[in-house]
Amino acid sequence: MSLRSFLLHGSMALVLAACSTATEQPLSRPEALPMEELSLDNLDAFTAADPGWRVAGNVYASRQQPHYLEAAEGKGILVFTGAKSNTALGTTWKHRDMDLELDFMLSAGANAAILFQGKYPLQLKDSWLKDSLVAGDCGSVAGQPPLLNACKAPGLWQHLEVKFKAARSGHPQDSATAAGFAEVILNGRPLHLEPALAAAAQDIALRQAPAAGPLQFLVQQGPVAFRNIRYKTYGDARIQLADMQFRVYEGVFKNHDTLKLLMPVRTGRTDSLTYRVGDKRAHLVLEGKLQVPATGDYIFTVQSGGPVRLMIDSNQVANNGGTRNFLDVYYGDTTLQQGEHFFQLSYANYDESLVLRYEGPHIPFTALTTPASERPVEPSPAMEYPVKGMPVVQRGFMQHQGEVNPYSIAVGIPGNINYAYGLVNYSPLMAWHGRFIDVAEMWHERGEKQLAKPLGATLELAGVPCIAELSSADAAWPAAIREDSSSYTNRGYKLLPGGLPVFFYTLHQWAVEDYLHPREDGKGLVREVTITNQEPGSGNAWWLLGSGGIIEKLPDGSYAIDDKRYYIETTADVQIQHNKDEYRLVLPLQPGNKTVNIHYSIIW
Incomplete structure (x- = not known):
């Protein structure tokens, strides 16, 4: 083949490849792994309960009459209607790090708490329309009142989302790091700007992180009700990166397969996943091995200032469709077996931002790219x-x-x-x-x-x-x-x-x-x-x-x-x-x- 024919053939290949990718759009994918649901068909998911606890099919709580709640026969709702105070109900399973979502209903004047690991309380209290909040009002954790009152009227279902981080012990001579409520969202509003830390006195005295404990529902003044209790528990295993290499190409390309026709201008090995090993206005390919700790479903997200594509074992998992909006997040899902998998991350570096995160079985969303690879965004000042x-x-x-x-x-x-x-x-x-x-x-x-x-x-x-x-x-x-x-x-x-x-x-x-x-x-x-x-x-x-x-x-x-x-x-x-x-x-x-x-x- 003559040089002229070769160049013509190569140009046609570039055009065809570009045309085939121009219409490629990122698919709609799940944005998180499903949560486990706590069965409320009966009380089998809990340890021996006070007779005041039961399951019900419907509830009605008066917003005018203090401590009044009616429960109808059925299932799907966990209710406490007993007369005792400080009555707790704990799960049969134990946890350390966890995400929790649920709906709760308070009777007028009710006061309850959810205890993480059986000892760290998040307060649920009838604080409806209260102007000045103090520690102990609805949404308080670790002795800190919430930033705002997001509490609804008694008798209405309220939605709670929590990310809880268990304490960690470091060197044997060091004290344990305190447990933390990384996120508390009530009825759609964040209640704490910074993670709220909490430490039990006995754990500080022992200078160690507490063992896993149950999720407990504590009623100080009732009645109260809970439903749609869903959760994820997490361990310490994470995906590990190995044998990483990079290639840098002159130019930036929306069609990632164009690189097959080009020679890199620079190659090398890297011990971190970041756009910084490449060049501005150049195309970067990062590839290596993922050491996957557990078999199961995984969600990957890409976020970048330019076209990006994630391949695992030669299969496309995530693609942002060529956008340069580095704030937009694109999702991909796949099933991985425990062990070693080949990955390739292709990135057209327009705006110096490349973020790759994942979630897996008992693994929270975790970044594989370094913090320095994410472009910081200065938040707008509040007005x-x-x-x-x-x-x-x-x-x-x-x-x-x-x-x-x-x-x-x-x-x-x-x-x-x-x-x-x-x-x-x-x-x-x-x-x-x-x-x-x-x-x-x-x-x-x-x-x-x-x-x-x-x-x-x-x-x-x-x-x-x-x-x-x-x-x-x-x-x-x-x-x-x-x-x-x-x-x-x-x-x-x-x-x-x-x-x-x-x-x-x-x-x-x-x-x-x-x-x-x-x-x-x-x-x-x-x-x-x-x-x-x-x-x-x-x-x-x-x-x-x-x-x-x-x-x-x-x-x-x-x-x-x-x-x-x-x-x-x-x-x-x-x-x-x-x-x-x-x-x-x-x-x-x-x-x-x-x-x-x-x-x-x-x-x-």
Whole structure:
């Protein structure tokens, strides 16, 4: 073959390879290994229990009556309704490092704790609406109160996520490192900025790390309930790297297979996995062996400032699709046998950032790349928008159900109650107690994201249109309104003398005025809606008060919405509808009525 033919053949190969990869997109992969679930069909997963512990199928706790909780027969919920205080229930298994997720419910005035390794408590207490938090309030660990009050009302399910690190002993002459709560998240809000350390006095005296211990549920004042208890326990085994080499190529390539046609400009051996062994604006290949400690499923993540691909045993495991956004994380999963596996990490170094992490059987997410290989990001400074003597209103973008809503308005009200309203679907997006919003991403530098971030634990609402004309009661509810919809007409909003907005819009002949304000007791929001039928005698419409999972009418007359995620109180003649997997609390609008006034409270 002549040199000209060889070059032409090589150019064609490059073009074909580039074309074949241009459409390659990263696949959607699991982002974590599944957690183990603690069976609550009975009490077999626990050691001998006080008679006050039982399993139930449903529970109801009054938010007005202290220490009152009813439990219905069934399974799936762990309940303590006994009279004794300081009653603990421990698992039959023991743990050291672990991740824990669960839902808990407190009766009014209840106080309980979860003891990690049987000795390190995380406090669960009815701290609803408490302004000043102290050690012992809900979410406290290691004698440290939480940063904010994320506690919901008694009788509602609350979601808790914890990462616990067991103590470690070093040299025999050294004292043990204290156990730590690396992460505590209550109802979606982190409660501690730094890992909170805790050490039992006897462990300090013995200068040793405590042995593995059970997970315990301690009730100091009940009743309380738990469900959806899921966990991961971790050991000390990790993947080890061996026989690592690198190759550096001139240029950067989105198609990693292009490198097969090129000669490296530099090669060598390395004892660490980092982009720093390569060059800026050059392509780097790192390869070697993974010493895998246990057979099982593994999740790998890549994060880089340029195209990156991870191969294990010649199979592609993760690929970022060629992006240069070094903040985006891409996932891949594979099953590995215990022992030695060949890996190759190919990286086009545009922006000097390369991170490879993995999770495996009883192994938490761990970085294989060095810390110096990750590009540090300076966080935006907090810019709190304070609420003082009058309500404040801020237009902007807000995160709602995992997506950015660009047509939202945040309303902050004195008395630590706030909400956000969607100006396309004409409905509340979320509500929260506490401080108002952080506007740093609206104003810092170029303010590209335009995001306003609530400073409290948010109650996310459905955000769907609240009025709809349906062919029948069980017809599908509209999920959204197009911005250019001719059926719904936005007529804007006005500020009342007190500073709160009233929203106006129409659906065909139905003219709506929507006004939200705090309850007199400060425990939620009141929604006052006035609907005028401009063509009395025609139309068949419904008003949606709440939707989601199971809706129950409670003994106190209120409604628990979306499987006891929040309450609605109303005296209106409402109906509970069930359509496929969704429940709806609705009020039919009678076509003969010219004006309908709807009044209800949202409590969480």
